[in-house]
Amino acid sequence: MDLRKLKKLIDLVEESGISELELTEGEEKVRISRQGQAFIQQPQQFHIPQQVAPTMTENKLTSNESSVVPPQIDEGHVLSSPMVGTFYRSSSPESAPYVEIGSAVKKGDTLCIIEAMKLLNEIEADRDGVIKKIMVENAQPVEFGEPLFIIE
Numbered sequence: 001m002d003l004r005k006l007k008k009l010i011d012l013v014e015e016s017g018i019s020e021l022e023l024t025e026g027e028e029k030v031r032i033s034r035q036g037q038a039f040i041q042q043p044q045q046f047h048i049p050q051q052v053a054p055t056m057t058e059n060k061l062t063s064n065e066s067s068v069v070p071p072q073i074d075e076g077h078v079l080s081s082p083m084v085g086t087f088y089r090s091s092s093p094e095s096a097p098y099v100e101i102g103s104a105v106k107k108g109d110t111l112c113i114i115e116a117m118k119l120l121n122e123i124e125a126d127r128d129g130v131i132k133k134i135m136v137e138n139a140q141p142v143e144f145g146e147p148l149f150i151i152e
Contacts, residue, residue: 006030076132076150079125081142085116089138097138099149103131111149114142127151 013032022031089097105125129151
């Protein structure tokens with residue numbers, strides 16, 4: 001990011017009543033705060049350690065024990081969350097949900113809202129079909145890639 005643009009952003013924060021401004025361009029991230037702190041944060045890489053399952057010796061394993069099977073998602077197209085945030089089935093608490101189980105949807109129809117950093121993002125159907133299952137409860141936090149709906 002060039003210095004002239006950065007200077008303009010600093011002047012904008014000083015002139016306006018906002019206390020903080022954050023801007024992301026490509027891999028660069030800039031946050032300017034009125035408390036006198038301005039810095040450029042480079043992208044960080046995080047290493048998530050893999051969990052190793054405890055080993056069982058053969059004398060501890062009996063024939064009655066079965067292996068753990070992960071829960072299976074019903075058949076159909078899975079629409080996953082494109083972001084981390086809070087899942088909402090309707091535009092406001094008193095409004096009806098966008099879709100119910102059994103609702104026919106067309107590509108581009110709004111299915112839900114995910115609130116991320118005080119922004120409401122409408123999540124649209126990526127294909128035509130019928131809502132077979134809603135995988136998340138209203139007002140529940142969701143992770144990136146978490147299944148939201150199953151569309152038949």
